[in-house]
Amino acid sequence: MVDQEKIQQAVRLLLEGMGEDVEREGLLETPQRVGRMYAEICRGMDESASEHLSTTFSIDSDDMVVERDIQFYSLCEHHLLPFYGKVHLAYIPNGRVTGLSKLARTVEVFSRRLQLQERLTSQIADALMDDLGAKGAIVMVEGEHMCMSMRGVSKPGASTATLAKRGVFEGDQALVDEFFRLIGK
Ligand SMILES: Nc1nc2c(ncn2[C@@H]2O[C@H](COP(=O)(O)OP(=O)(O)OP(=O)(O)O)[C@@H](O)[C@H]2O)c(=O)[nH]1
Numbered sequence: 001m002v003d004q005e006k007i008q009q010a011v012r013l014l015l016e017g018m019g020e021d022v023e024r025e026g027l028l029e030t031p032q033r034v035g036r037m038y039a040e041i042c043r044g045m046d047e048s049a050s051e052h053l054s055t056t057f058s059i060d061s062d063d064m065v066v067e068r069d070i071q072f073y074s075l076c077e078h079h080l081l082p083f084y085g086k087v088h089l090a091y092i093p094n095g096r097v098t099g100l101s102k103l104a105r106t107v108e109v110f111s112r113r114l115q116l117q118e119r120l121t122s123q124i125a126d127a128l129m130d131d132l133g134a135k136g137a138i139v140m141v142e143g144e145h146m147c148m149s150m151r152g153v154s155k156p157g158a159s160t161a162t163l164a165k166r167g168v169f170e171g172d173q174a175l176v177d178e179f180f181r182l183i184g185k
């Protein structure tokens with residue numbers, strides 16, 4: 001849960017540091033707005049993947065389930081700037097599948113917080129293994145980082161790909177190849 005009072009104080013200080021007049025009309029409500037915004041875009045901190053992945057249905061096959069092009073927005077913990085893109089994931093069920101929307105909800109839990117793309121990728125894979133009990137999981141994240149496009153090295157369009165493999169995906173290249181074929185990569 002974010003501390004609204006602290007965020008609002010910090011935003012006032014930040015504006016003053018920028019040389020702004022915090023009393024001018026356009027900025028009067030800005031600390032409160034930014035406080036509400038951080039509560040919204042960091043709400044994943046207050047959730048756990050297990051509460052979503054506990055909705056399961058029994059199944060007697062162990063065929064791969066793939067969900068691709070799950071859009072995400074996250075915040076880079078180094079610069080507090082957004083990074084965003086798509087998550088593609090798959091898992092091999094172990095007698096139970098989860099609701100399809102719960103896969104996207106799991107992405108929300110881990111993306112709506114201060115993050116590193118590598119950690120986002122591995123946390124999703126670990127949740128599929130630990131909270132869903134999958135036999136294997138694979139997660140690919142494609143992200144564009146605003147801290148690389150609008151500042152610093154200034155390379156808009158550069159895309160970062162990260163991959164996490166768990167369980168049966170670790171030793172089975174044919175399964176990994178099938179995943180990439182199914183997500184069109
Ligand atoms: N591995 C990783 N690096 C990230 C991620 N998001 C941002 N970064 C990088 O974090 C690094 C921080 O580098 P620093 O040298 O401490 O900060 P900086 O001087 O602002 O770096 P520049 O961005 O190169 O100007 C930069 O290279 C960013 O590109 C991420 O999700 N994963």
Ligand SMILES: [Zn+2]
Pocket residue numbers: 076077078079080081145147148
């Ligand atoms: Zn950054």
